[in-house]
Amino acid sequence: MNLDISIKNIVQNFDLNKNISSIEGELAESEIDSIMLQLKPNDFNSLFSYGANISKQIDILSNKSINFFKNDNMKSTTELTEKLSSFISKLEPKDFINENKGSFFNIFKKDTKLPLDELYKKYTPILYEADRVIVLVKSFQAQLKNSNEYLYEMFQKSLAYYAQIRKYSRALDKFKNDKSVLINLDDRYKDMLDKKYHNLKMVENIILQQTVAIKNMISNNYAICENMNSFYIATIPLLKQCVSNSFTLKKQSLKSKSDELIKKQIQEVLDINPALGEKLKENLIKSDVLEKDTLLKTMEILKNGIAKTEELNDKREKDLEKESNKLIELKEVIELNI
Secondary structure, eight states: OOHHHHHHHHHHTOOHHHHHHHHHHHOOHHHHHHHHTTOOTTOHHHHHHTTHHHHHHHHHHHHHHHHHHHHOOOHHHHHHHHHHHHHHHHOOGGGTOOSSSSOGGGGGSTTOSSOHHHHHHHHHHHHHHHHHHHHHHHHHHHHHHHHHHHHHHHHHHHHHHHHHHHHHHHHHHHHHTOHHHHTTOOHHHHHHHHHHHHHHHHHHHHHHHHHHHHHHHHHHHHHHHHHHIIIIITTHHHHHHHHHHHHHHHHHOOHHHHHHHHHHHHHHHHHHOGGGHHHHHHHHEETTEEOTHHHHHHHHHHHHHHHHHHHHHHHHHHHHHHHHHHHHHHHHHHHHHO
16 A cells, blocks of 8 residues: 555544553553562662663654654745736636636637737746746645654654553552552652553553644645646646647637647646636536636636645644644653653
8 A cells, every 4th residue: 555545534533532441451461560660669779770771762752743843844835825826817818718708728819818829928938937836836735744753753653652651550559558568668758659550541641642732733634736737737737738728729710629638737737636617617618619708717716726735834834833832841740750
């Protein structure tokens, strides 16, 4: 299975409570008893070192998560939407579409706003820009994919570390509630046992909160990536095809050939994202003629995509700030209590 699809499926189907129950059910009593042997009655050194290694690993992973969330640079998303907005603003349907009633291909009548040489001059750079925007979109998608692969590694480690810290918590709880042990414990040692147990539970809380934060971030990345597929990867080539064909038709008047080209392009768009079907096929494909709405509809779809990307990015930034602040607060509480 494709790694990207596998990660997406695992994260989307992840249920924290079910996962905790599953981990709890897999903890072997024999292993818990073995860990409990690390604790020596009234031996403070054994208590101080108890679970220290796994706690340290969790602390390192938590710092990595916090640094990733705090230093995540999503300015490129803003730059991308700005470039897309700039690209769309340069396209002026009035240059192609006659205001009189008729098909999309009335754009090739003599009363079209701009003559062919001016259309070439104005739109050739814009068509090159469309190619650059697609490259930029795909580059950004690649960044999101790399980010998700890194986050997924931390996600898996978080779950593994939670299972380990639970063993120490369970073993400590069993130790401090063992009547044969309690008889010989002095009060100060009992107090230290309770504090150690409390700290282990807080570490558990950190790793669980971190797991959820990472899961949410992976989901946010997928939402943005899929939004780009739906609105940009599928639609920009269609828009470019419409503009390019307008040059060909104006110059050669090959209407039927261009009809087929654009219909083929629309079908490719629908294959990439069937959800766009309602936006395209009802208004754009009528018998043998493509209506003039073709160019306008692709522009409308792209504008909606830009708005949706900005909305998703805003949610992502808020989640980043919220989750990183939450993890920082939890770490500070533990550091004050250790």
